Amino acid sequence: MDWSRIPSLSALRAFDALARHGSLSAAARDLNVTHAAIAQHLRALEAHFAETLATRDGQAMRLTETGYELAEALGEGFDRIAEGVASILDRNALRPITVSLTPTFAEVWLMPRMRQFWDRHPDVEIRLLPSILLSDLRRDGIDLAIRFGTGEWPGYEVEPLSVSRFVVVAAPGYTKVKSLDDLGSLGAYDWYFSSAANEQRVWGRAIGVDFDKVGAMDMANNGMVLSAVRSGLGLSIQSRTLVEPDLASGQLVTLHEGDPEGLGYYIVTRPGVLTPGARAFRAWLRSMAQTQT
Structure with a gap:
């Protein structure tokens, strides 16, 4: 032309x-x-x-x-x-909005609140892809990701999503540890993790527990982990939201809490314009996180 x-x-x-x-x-x-x-x-x-x-x-x-x-x-x-x-x-x-997220975030934080999103946006279809793997947003056609880490993902637009804190929990009387050094000296049989919950290991390393050295017991899912910990078989790192009822009843106690600076969940998107549905979902995530803090 x-x-x-x-x-x-x-x-x-x-x-x-x-x-x-x-x-x-x-x-x-x-x-x-x-x-x-x-x-x-x-x-x-x-x-x-x-x-x-x-x-x-x-x-x-x-x-x-x-x-x-x-x-x-x-x-x-x-x-x-x-x-x-x-x-x-x-x-x-x-078209459906494709969201990549960790299984823990989906189970503990997002799914209990999804009805509130659909009450506000009944015409927006959300396709969730829970995975511990780091997805390529462009290659995999993902509109928005919720990742756990320090926020360092070059090439993407990243903003913190302040949601529930993590805690180290155990059954009452399981251990008498009183410091991070004591936690780091515990052996592999003391720690229980879910193979689908990468946040547990990331958070643990951030507070100074070297699981490559210490080791841990991997379970198929987090429900099995909590069952083992409630039975007094060991301790675990969990979202405080998930174990709040156990803490309130005294079935579990906290051994350590307090998120390391910069570590947490983040909303991750590709640079550029989001679809209307993706913008609505991101705005809803922000508003829900603010009400929980």
């Missing part, structure tokens, strides 16, 4: 409005510009084509034969553009 032969798109848009409304004033109101601006665009187009495109007929403007020809072409072109834009907007508005 030779763009040098095509007039200013602003002028073409002004002429399209003039052709549809039949007057300079009406076209100006439609485009929220001045009467003089529409007249100036008309003169620029007539100079470009070296032909008269419209003549004054009282308060109205009458198109010439060339003006009708241009108006018909512009109408078809702008209508096609509008259809294409609407198609993309509708597709993005209706």
Whole structure:
């Protein structure tokens, strides 16, 4: 396409409005510009084509034969553009929002609150992909991720999501440890983790417990871990939200709590514009996190 032969798109848009409304004033109101601006665009187009495109007929403007020809072409072109834009907007508005997140976050924090999101946004479909693996948002077609760590993921837009804290818990009387050094000296048979909960190991390393050296017992899921800990078989790192009822009843006690600086959950998105559904979900996550802090 030779763009040098095509007039200013602003002028073409002004002429399209003039052709549809039949007057300079009406076209100006439609485009929220001045009467003089529409007249100036008309003169620029007539100079470009070296032909008269419209003549004054009282308060109205009458198109010439060339003006009708241009108006018909512009109408078809702008209508096609509008259809294409609407198609993309509708597709993005209706397609499911794909969210990558850790299994622990999904189980402990998100799923108990999802009804509140769908009550506000019943037309937004959310597709959750729980995994301990670090997904490539662009390659895997992911709109938004919720990751646990220090927030250092280059190439992405990252913002902290302040949610529940983690704690070290055990059954009453299981151990008499009173410091982080004591925790670090415990053996592999003392620690119970879920293989689907990477946060437990990340948080533990951040407080100074080297699990590569100490070791731990891996269970298939976090429910089994909690059952073992409640039975007095060992201790574990858990979201405080999840074990709050056990702490309140005295079935479990905390041995250490307090998140290391910078460590926590983060909302991670690709640079650029999010779909309307993804924006709504991100805004809801922010608001829910604020009510929990």
